[in-house]
Amino acid sequence: MMIFLRPALFAVATLLAGCMSAPPALDLSLSRATAPHGIRAEIKPLTEPVPLQKLHAWELKLSTPDGQPVTGARITVDGGMPQHHHGLPTQPRVTKDLGNGRYLIEGVKFSMSGWWEIKLAIEGPNGTDKVTFNLVLPES
Amino acid sequence: MRRYLGSALAAAACVAASLVMAGGGTEWSAAERAVLATLRLNQLPPAPADPSNRVATLPAAATLGKRLFFDRRLSSNGAVSCASCHDPQLQFQDGKAVAQGVGTGIRRTMPIGSAGHTPFLFWDGRKDSLWAQAVGPLEDAAEHGGNRLAFAHLMRAHYRQDYESVFGKLPDLEGLPADAGPLGTAAQQEAWQALAPERRSEVSRVLANIGKAIAAYERTLHHGETRLDRYIGAVLDGDPAAGDILSAAEIQGLRIFIGKGRCVTCHNGPLLSDQQFHNTGIAPHGPAEQALGRRSGAAKVLRDEFNCLGPYSDARPEQCGELQFLAADGPTLEGAFKAPSLRGVALRPPYMHAGQLAGLDAVIAHYRAAPPARYGRSELRPVALSGEEAQYLRAFLLSLDGAIVERER
Numbered sequence: 001m002m003i004f005l006r007p008a009l010f011a012v013a014t015l016l017a018g019c020m021s022a023p024p025a026l027d028l029s030l031s032r033a034t035a036p037h038g039i040r041a042e043i044k045p046l047t048e049p050v051p052l053q054k055l056h057a058w059e060l061k062l063s064t065p066d067g068q069p070v071t072g073a074r075i076t077v078d079g080g081m082p083q084h085h086h087g088l089p090t091q092p093r094v095t096k097d098l099g100n101g102r103y104l105i106e107g108v109k110f111s112m113s114g115w116w117e118i119k120l121a122i123e124g125p126n127g128t129d130k131v132t133f134n135l136v137l138p139e140s
Numbered sequence: 141m142r143r144y145l146g147s148a149l150a151a152a153a154c155v156a157a158s159l160v161m162a163g164g165g166t167e168w169s170a171a172e173r174a175v176l177a178t179l180r181l182n183q184l185p186p187a188p189a190d191p192s193n194r195v196a197t198l199p200a201a202a203t204l205g206k207r208l209f210f211d212r213r214l215s216s217n218g219a220v221s222c223a224s225c226h227d228p229q230l231q232f233q234d235g236k237a238v239a240q241g242v243g244t245g246i247r248r249t250m251p252i253g254s255a256g257h258t259p260f261l262f263w264d265g266r267k268d269s270l271w272a273q274a275v276g277p278l279e280d281a282a283e284h285g286g287n288r289l290a291f292a293h294l295m296r297a298h299y300r301q302d303y304e305s306v307f308g309k310l311p312d313l314e315g316l317p318a319d320a321g322p323l324g325t326a327a328q329q330e331a332w333q334a335l336a337p338e339r340r341s342e343v344s345r346v347l348a349n350i351g352k353a354i355a356a357y358e359r360t361l362h363h364g365e366t367r368l369d370r371y372i373g374a375v376l377d378g379d380p381a382a383g384d385i386l387s388a389a390e391i392q393g394l395r396i397f398i399g400k401g402r403c404v405t406c407h408n409g410p411l412l413s414d415q416q417f418h419n420t421g422i423a424p425h426g427p428a429e430q431a432l433g434r435r436s437g438a439a440k441v442l443r444d445e446f447n448c449l450g451p452y453s454d455a456r457p458e459q460c461g462e463l464q465f466l467a468a469d470g471p472t473l474e475g476a477f478k479a480p481s482l483r484g485v486a487l488r489p490p491y492m493h494a495g496q497l498a499g500l501d502a503v504i505a506h507y508r509a510a511p512p513a514r515y516g517r518s519e520l521r522p523v524a525l526s527g528e529e530a531q532y533l534r535a536f537l538l539s540l541d542g543a544i545v546e547r548e549r
Contacts, residue, residue, distance in 0.1 A: 053415070055461045084405065085519045086472040089416050090465040107465025111414040112405060 022083075022115035026134050034122060034129035038065045041120060041131045043105075050137055052110055055090065060103040062122065069101025074123040077105055081116055088116075113137045168375055175398050177376060181369045181483075184410035187256030187359060191455040192448045193271045193352045195306055196256075196359060199548065204302045205357030208350060213294055214278060216285035217242050222277070222354065225249040231484045231544050232361065237495025238425075243282035246426050248495045250480065251488060253544045256359045258415045259462040263477045263493040264437025265417060268463050269453075270355035272446040275347050279323045287321030287328045289313070289335075292346040307349045311342035341451070348452035363411070363483045366542035368394070386539060393536025396529055401507070403533075406479040412540075417476035421511050421518030424475070425494035431515050433493070434476040438468040474516030486538045500537050504530050 031042040040063045047056040062070035075094045080087035089111045096104040110116055115136050122129045168176065177183070195201035208214065209222040225239045226232040232252035239245030247263050255261070261273035277283035278291065295303050296310050303310060316339070320331035332340065367385050371394075374382035386394065397403045406414050417434035424431035441463070446452055448460035457464070467473070477493045491497045497506060508530065510520035525533065 053409070055465065080472065084418075085517055086416075086418060086476075087470045088467060090462070091467040091469075092465060107461060109465070111416040112408055114405070 022134070022136050026115065026136070028134050028136060030133060032131050032133060033065075034120075034131040037124075037126055037129050039063070039070055039122060039124070039129050039131075040065065040067075041122070043118065043120075043133060045108075050110065050135070052113065052137065055107060055109050058092075058105045058108055058118075059098070060094070060105055060120070062101045062103070070122075070124060071099070071101055072097070073103070075103060075105075076121045077108075078119040078121070079117045081112075081114060083115055110135075110137055172395070172398065173376060175404065176372045176394075178409060179368070179398075179404075179412065180372050181363060181365055181410050182373075184254065184257070187254070190256065190269055190271075190355070191459040192269050192453040193355055194454040195352050196270075196356055198306065198356060200302070201306045201353045201356035202360050202548075203357075204299065204306055205353035205355065207299070207302075208354055209357055213298070214284055214286060214291060214350075215242055216287075216290075220284050222274070225277075225283070226252050228544070231488055233488055235488060237490050239283065241277070241280070241283035242285035245280075245282045246430055247493050248490070250478075251484060251544075252358055252361050253363045253483065254411055254481070255361070257411060258413075258478075260415075260417075260437070260441065260478070262437065264433045264440075265478060266437040266440035267444065268441050268447050268460075270358050271348065271351035272444060273351075274354040274358070275351035275446055278347070278350070279321060281323075287319050287324040287332075288343050288347040289316060289320035289328075289332070290318060291350060292343045293318060295346055295350065303346075303349070303353075306353065310346065311339070313343075344445070345452055348446055351446070360546050360548055361544050362547060363481070364543045364545045366483065367539055387535065389532050389535040390539045391536075392529075392532035393534065393539075396525065396533045397536055400529075401523055401525065401533055403507075407482050412482035413479045416479060417473065418479055419472065419475040419513050419516045419518050420477075420506075420520050421475075421513040422477070422492045422506070423496050424514050425496060428515075432474055433515075435473040435516075438466060438473060442466065442468060471516065472519075475513050475518075476516065482537070482540055484540060484542050484544070486541045500534050501530075503537075504533055 030044060031040065033039065034041055042061040043058050045056065045058050050056070060075065062073055064070060077092040077094070078088070088109070090107050090109040092105050092107040094103045095106040098104055115134065118133045118135065120131050122131070190196040212219055212221045212224070214221060220241045225234045225241065226249065227234055233249045234240070236249065238247060239249045250263065255270055259268065261267040261270065262276070267273040267276060278286050279288065292311065292313055296313060300310060316335070317331045319328050320335060321328050322332050324332070335343070371382055371385040374385055383391070406416070406418055408414050419433070429436050441447055444450065448455050448463045449457055453460070489499050491500070491503050497503050507520065508523050508525055510518060510522040512518055
């Protein structure tokens with residue numbers, strides 16, 4: 001995800017957040033394992049670069065540790081800016097099961113540059129799994 | 141590996157910014173210039189379309205809306221128009237801590253300018269379009285104190301031709317009482333309930349259309365360029381005369397604004413506002429429900445009959461994304477109020493949602509201290525500014541004057 005990591009833009013984002021840097025060890029990977037069952041969750045924005053101040057959609061792909069798609073999962077989306085004590089400005093949700101372990105998340109909006117968390121809770125047959133993604137958004 | 145590099149560079153940029161500031165210089169780093177570029181007014185795109193108002197950009201609707209905006213007959217005592225509180229000479233606000241209509245309001249009048257850019261209106265975001273906002277005060281007991289049947293009669297008596305050329309035929313009001321509305325006095329509410337549902341719907345539609353015409357006018361009100369915009373333009377062009385546009389103190393204040401003051405975190409973009417709701421620990425005003433801010437505003441907009449999904453909206457449900465995906469829950473809504481645009485801020489004390497802070501000195505002192513919130517939790521952390529830096533920041537904020545200009549786009 002080059003858009004999040006280009007150093008110059010990262011610096012801009014940090015300045016815009018008033019020198020409130022994201023923690024240095026922040027894992028910015030958009031493909032992560034959930035806890036406790038190690039489901040592979042992969043998210044990607046459907047609009048790039050990720051826009052500020054605009055509603056947009058993401059796609060989520062879920063697969064088991066051995067690579068099988070996780071279908072029929074019930075997913076809730078949460079998140080916010082940990083450094084600013086505010087949540088997401090909207091309440092995104094899964095609006096479509098795209099099949100084959102893929103899900104459409106609509107209603108995502110980021111109101112400012114900086115460090116954002118996207119938290120997913122995934123309810124499957126074995127209980128609830130959780131995963132948190134980190135994004136650092138530059139000024140677009 | 142790359143992320144560590146990114147953070148290291150970011151930290152270096154912060155250090156560099158502080159060093160430049162400490163030296164009192166007027167040079168801007170590449171990263172700072174990139175931030176400055178985002179604040180220029182010419183970076184503001186046209187206001188997004190409002191699919192809930194099919195006449196939002198119709199000139200005839202704006203012309204009608206302008207007449208309605210200044211018409212004092214749209215009030216219970218014949219003395220209050222929209223312009224009574226939204227005074228064109230004062231950036232379309234009134235300079236008072238709380239609004240004064242036919243009664244005394246509960247919040248600070250918000251200025252009007254580039255208002256088509258915000259998805260939610262009012263300090264608590266209880267309306268989701270300019271037109272839905274406009275109908276609120278008309279029926280509010282403390283503001284215009286009117287009722288929707290009286291407004292419909294008024295449109296027939298004084299605006300029939302102009303109304304009908306924009307919206308089509310006015311309903312026949314023959315035999316209906318002079319006053320009736322769901323939010324009025326007990327007698328007006330009783331008269332409203334006595335009307336057949338289809339009559340109520342027709343009359344409500346007239347009120348919605350009054351709002352849509354006023355919204356079309358309000359969409360023509362834009363922020364004018366200020367010295368800040370000219371200064372940033374000159375900096376980006378490498379024009380050595382930039383230093384003549386803002387004073388040295390104002391430039392230092394701008395550096396604090398985008399740097400250690402962290403003002404730009406929420407007051408970002410060309411309107412110097414992220415258009416979101418934040419708890420900044422401002423002392424509550426009024427009863428608890430009112431003090432909850434966005435918490436109660438979110439609940440209100442969801443049940444508002446004039447919202448994007450309601451019967452008087454021209455939008456299809458899938459065009460109502462902001463409402464469909466509204467965040468109506470979570471602890472961060474409590475005590476949160478809209479971050480207003482800072483354009484023109486120098487000219488409109490007192491500050492905050494009920495004018496709680498008299499001047500910019502008090503505002504800066506509040507952000508330096510970051511007191512805890514009485515409702516919810518403040519997002520602020522104390523900002524460590526010296527007395528001199530606070531004065532620089534004040535000087536910069538005082539440079540944000542500028543007029544509101546009327547133009548079609």
